[in-house]
Amino acid sequence: MSTETPEASSVGGSLADRVTKPDDTNPADATPVNNGDGASGPAQGSVDLEEPDYTVEVKLSDLQADPNNPLFSIKTFEDLGLDARILKGLSTMNFRKPSKVQERALPLLMSNPPKNLVGQSQSGTGKTAAFVLNVLSRLDLSDQMRVMPQALILAPTRELARQIVGVVQIMGQFLDGLTIGTAVPADSNARPSKMEAAVVVGTPGTVQDMIKKRIMNPSALKVLVLDEADNMLDQQGLGDQCIRAKAMIPRDVQIVLFSATFPAHVYRYAGKFAPGANEITLQHEELTVEGIKQLYMDCASEEEKYQNLVQLYGLLTVGSSIIFVRTRHSAAEIERRMVAEGHTVASLTGGVEGSQRDAIIDSFRSGDAKVLITTNVLARGIDVSTVSLVVNYDIPEEYSSGHRTHTPDFQTYLHRIGRTGRFGRIGVAISFVSNRDEWEMLRKIQAHFNCTIDRIDTSDWDEVEEIIKKTIKNTRAQAGFNQ
Numbered sequence: 171m172s173t174e175t176p177e178a179s180s181v182g183g184s185l186a187d188r189v190t191k192p193d194d195t196n197p198a199d200a201t202p203v204n205n206g207d208g209a210s211g212p213a214q215g216s217v218d219l220e221e222p223d224y225t226v227e228v229k230l231s232d233l234q235a236d237p238n239n240p241l242f243s244i245k246t247f248e249d250l251g252l253d254a255r256i257l258k259g260l261s262t263m264n265f266r267k268p269s270k271v272q273e274r275a276l277p278l279l280m281s282n283p284p285k286n287l288v289g290q291s292q293s294g295t296g297k298t299a300a301f302v303l304n305v306l307s308r309l310d311l312s313d314q315m316r317v318m319p320q321a322l323i324l325a326p327t328r329e330l331a332r333q334i335v336g337v338v339q340i341m342g343q344f345l346d347g348l349t350i351g352t353a354v355p356a357d358s359n360a361r362p363s364k365m366e367a368a369v370v371v372g373t374p375g376t377v378q379d380m381i382k383k384r385i386m387n388p389s390a391l392k393v394l395v396l397d398e399a400d401n402m403l404d405q406q407g408l409g410d411q412c413i414r415a416k417a418m419i420p421r422d423v424q425i426v427l428f429s430a431t432f433p434a435h436v437y438r439y440a441g442k443f444a445p446g447a448n449e450i451t452l453q454h455e456e457l458t459v460e461g462i463k464q465l466y467m468d469c470a471s472e473e474e475k476y477q478n479l480v481q482l483y484g485l486l487t488v489g490s491s492i493i494f495v496r497t498r499h500s501a502a503e504i505e506r507r508m509v510a511e512g513h514t515v516a517s518l519t520g521g522v523e524g525s526q527r528d529a530i531i532d533s534f535r536s537g538d539a540k541v542l543i544t545t546n547v548l549a550r551g552i553d554v555s556t557v558s559l560v561v562n563y564d565i566p567e568e569y570s571s572g573h574r575t576h577t578p579d580f581q582t583y584l585h586r587i588g589r590t591g592r593f594g595r596i597g598v599a600i601s602f603v604s605n606r607d608e609w610e611m612l613r614k615i616q617a618h619f620n621c622t623i624d625r626i627d628t629s630d631w632d633e634v635e636e637i638i639k640k641t642i643k644n645t646r647a648q649a650g651f652n653q
């Protein structure tokens with residue numbers, strides 16, 4: 171799949187002139203090898219975009235009219251049989267037409283008797299709306315029932331759970347009596363004594379604990395959704411918690427699993443977790459998103475990675491950016507050094523607790539913090555439309571018994587770069603390559619997704635800056651504004 175986008179071409183095509191293709195046959199030539207070796211503020215569709223400052227050729231409506239685009243649909247939300255109050259919610263979010271996964275999943279999800287679903291589609295193509303619309307359509311909001319949990323949505327992180335709460339709130343804003351509960355680890359004793367909400371969104375450990383302690387009564391549940399399902403079922407700890415949570419709820423709930431990625435071994439298991447499920451799946455070659463321009467940068471050493479990041483700072487703040495690193499320690503260290511040099515950056519890792527984490531992600535969402543350094547904790551699901559640049563400071567890799575394997579973590583790569591280029595927007599993802607192992611991992615990632623990751627030449631930073639800026643700025647000239 172080509173990563174050259176219509177939008178990138180529309181700003182003059184100069185990025186293609188500037189980048190050079192990696193030479194797969196001789197990595198040592200292409201890379202100077204060093205042998206030493208994130209508010210529950212709702213996702214707003216596209217309404218917050220500013221006026222672009224130059225001509226834009228691609229509109230969301232064009233993308234949604236292209237049968238090869240994951241945002242394509244022939245139907246309207248009205249055609250999908252949604253309640254008028256829910257349609258009103260969608261309209262305030264500026265959702266005009268469904269995406270492909272929404273159009274395909276909704277009839278399968280909403281049919282009766284309910285059937286399970288395993289659903290896959292590219293990052294940023296609207297899976298959240300697909301499962302939230304089904305959840306909202308199935309609620310009984312009569313006086314006795316509105317305080318009974320009827321839908322349980324599980325997500326791997328508190329940030330994602332809070333984000334989903336925001337989507338349920340805004341999409342369901344015209345449903346009288348809709349109550350939503352958030353079940354994430356609480357600071358000290360801030361946990362409610364009773365979970366009286368029709369929709370509960372949370373992380374598996376906290377939900378399981380709430381059911382065990384009878385804070386949450388699962389007896390009226392009708393729908394169980396696992397967002398980022400492959401991660402939820404496969405990640406150590408989370409998988410067990412999901413199985414235990416499932417064992418505590420009624421057997422006849424509708425089970426809905428969604429993710430952009432389902433590696434083969436998890437996919438087989440997903441079929442057992444959601445028996446007899448309808449399936450919407452993709453080949454891994456189909457998973458990259460056209461609007462994300464994938465690039466890499468040679469770095470002679472670890473230190474040069476840092477220097478390149480600092481050089482990029484001006485670009486990082488054109489929109490918002492996420493820098494992914496391997497460990498909490500390096501996140502903290504990069505933050506410390508950049509702040510000491512006078513740059514404004516924030517970091518959010520698993521080492522930060524509760525409300526402090528909420529404050530950091532909220533300030534990133536609001537644009538107060540524009541550069542966020544993080545680990546894989548924010549690789550999945552986080553939807554901040556202003557993110558125009560993602561940096562893989564370290565290429566994501568698989569671990570075995572706690573040790574690095576120098577094997578790329580394909581799924582995480584895809585989820586990380588998918589924090590930009592959301593729902594038809596343009597974004598740039600830059601991976602830093604500082605040694606032969608990283609080069610090999612990058613090569614394997616290209617082969618796996620059948621995509622091209624172009625080299626960006628850092629010999630003239632002014633030019634690098636100008637070219638990336640043009641691509642990033644074009645992000646603003648995106649969907650929604652130009653429908």
Ligand SMILES: Nc1ncnc2c1ncn2[C@@H]1O[C@H](COP(=O)(O)OP(=O)(O)OP(=O)(O)O)[C@@H](O)[C@H]1O
Binds near residue numbers: 295296299
């Ligand atoms: N039909 C639609 N019309 C306009 N915007 C939409 C539509 N559906 C979803 N969006 C917007 O697209 C963005 C991405 O949606 P969402 O977060 O659900 O993607 P996703 O498929 O779950 O991505 P990921 O795989 O990264 O979790 C959100 O900002 C959402 O508000």
